[in-house]
Every structure is written in structure tokens, then in C-alpha cells.
Amino acid sequence: ESVLTQSPGTLSLSPGERATLSCRASQSVNINYLAWYQQKPGQAPRLLIYAASSRATGIPDRFSGSGSGTDFTLTISRLEPEDFAVYYCQQYVISPPALTFGGGTKVEIK
Amino acid sequence: QVQLVESGGDLVKPGGSLRLSCAASGFIFSDDYMSWIRQAPGKGLEWISYIDSYGNIIYYADSMKGRFTMSRDNARNSLYLQMNSLRAEDTAVYYCARLGRSGYLNQWGQGTLVTVSS
Numbered sequence: 001e002s003v004l005t006q007s008p009g010t011l012s013l014s015p016g017e018r019a020t021l022s023c024r025a026s027q028s029v030n031i032n033y034l035a036w037y038q039q040k041p042g043q044a045p046r047l048l049i050y051a052a053s054s055r056a057t058g059i060p061d062r063f064s065g066s067g068s069g070t071d072f073t074l075t076i077s078r079l080e081p082e083d084f085a086v087y088y089c090q091q092y093v094i095s096p097p098a099l100t101f102g103g104g105t106k107v108e109i110k
Numbered sequence: 111q112v113q114l115v116e117s118g119g120d121l122v123k124p125g126g127s128l129r130l131s132c133a134a135s136g137f138i139f140s141d142d143y144m145s146w147i148r149q150a151p152g153k154g155l156e157w158i159s160y161i162d163s164y165g166n167i168i169y170y171a172d173s174m175k176g177r178f179t180m181s182r183d184n185a186r187n188s189l190y191l192q193m194n195s196l197r198a199e200d201t202a203v204y205y206c207a208r209l210g211r212s213g214y215l216n217q218w219g220q221g222t223l224v225t226v227s228s
Contacts, residue, residue, distance in 0.1 A: 033214075037155075043220075044205055044221055045155065045205075045218055047216050088155055090215070092212065096169070098157065098169065100157065101155040102154075104154045104155075
């Protein structure tokens with residue numbers, strides 16, 4: 001089973017700063033099958049990035065995804081007040097078919 | 111617009127059963143794969159299962175096999191999750207979501223809370 005490990009667990013930053021979130025897989029991931037989500041308190045997760053680097057509809061361009069193999073990164077170029085939230089990476093595994101999530105990174109206001 | 115509305119969450123005793131529903135609108139439901147995901151209080155996301163557009167192919171997380179059954183009714187634009195032999199650790203918000211062809215969850219419902227407690 002391929003496990004996703006996100007780091008850091010918590011990121012304390014100020015508005016306007018750059019956020020770099022890491023997602024590391026225990027086995028190589030097809031870049032087409034790596035996604036990122038944002039979740040705010042009391043809300044459902046929202047898709048931000050799919051296929052490792054493609055922004056979902058309506059997602060601002062300050063969000064970007066990169067990476068390949070076992071190491072993936074979500075970057076928020078300049079944090080806006082509404083970006084403070086928890087972020088999850090997720091992979092789709094073909095065999096056996098499954099979806100797995102990382103444990104999440106909380107981006108909090110410093 | 112796309113809407114996914116879960117229902118059926120409730121307080122249930124350990125060992126009990128519950129059936130969750132997800133009503134879909136705003137898209138051609140019968141075209142899409144669908145998935146269930148849950149989130150225990152204060153915890154991360156946990157995938158439960160997904161189903162193909164016809165309802166013929168269903169996959170479950172290993173920890174859910176045998177107790178949870180996913181199904182769909184395309185005529186009613188509805189998705190279901192039958193949960194049996196519930197345990198305290200099944201307490202969570204349960205979400206339904208549309209599953210894109212590359213395995214990402216592109217639309218989510220607002221979730222329904224299941225509490226398992228005596």
C-alpha cells in the first residue's frame with residue numbers, strides 16, 4: 001500500500017508570505033493521479049490541483065502544484081487571509097484500485 | 111449548478127446499521143464515477159469506496175470491506191452507503207463526491223454526521 005506523508009504538520013505564516021507544502025509517497029506516483037485539496041473549518045474539501053500541476057476551475061493562480069515520482073509540492077505564492085486552512089494531498093492507485101490521502105498540513109496565521 | 115446532498119446521518123448504537131444517501135443534481139449522474147469519503151472528528155480524510163457509472167464495479171478500502179456496501183440508482187440520481195455492524199470508530203462526517211477519470215474528487219457534498227455511541 002502506497003502511503004502519503006505530508007509535511008510540515010503545521011505551517012505558521014503571515015499573509016503575503018509564500019507557503020510550501022510537501023507530500024511524499026512511499027511508492028512512485030503517476031503524476032496524472034496526484035491531487036491537492038483545501039479544507040476550511042466546517043466545510044467540505046475543495047479540489048485545488050489535479051494531475052499534480054493543473055489548477056481546478058476557479059482556483060487562483062497563486063496556487064501551484066509541482067513534482068514527480070515520490071515528491072510533490074503545493075505552493076501558495078502569496079498567502080491571502082482566506083488561504084489559512086488545512087491542505088491534503090491524495091493519490092489514485094490503479095492496482096489494487098484505491099484512493100489514499102495524506103495526513104494534511106494546517107496553514108495557520110502566525 | 112452541481113449539487114451533492116448527503117442525508118441519513120444519525121446517532122446509532124454500536125452494532126447498529128445505517129443507510130446514507132446522496133442526491134445528485136446539476137450534472138449527468140449516470141456518466142460519472144462516484145465515491146464516499148469520511149472524516150472522523152478532528153482527523154484527516156479517509157476514502158471508503160468508489161463505484162463506476164453503471165454500478166457494476168465497486169472498490170472498497172480494505173478496512174471497510176464486509177461491513178459497508180455502496181450502490182447507486184441512476185434513475186433516481188442517487189448514491190447510497192449501507193453501513194452495518196457500526197463501531198465507535200465509524201463516528202465521522204461522511205461525504206459523497208464525484209470522481210474524475212484521473213482519480214480526483216472534483217465535487218463534494220456538504221457531508222452528513224454519523225455518531226456511533228451507546
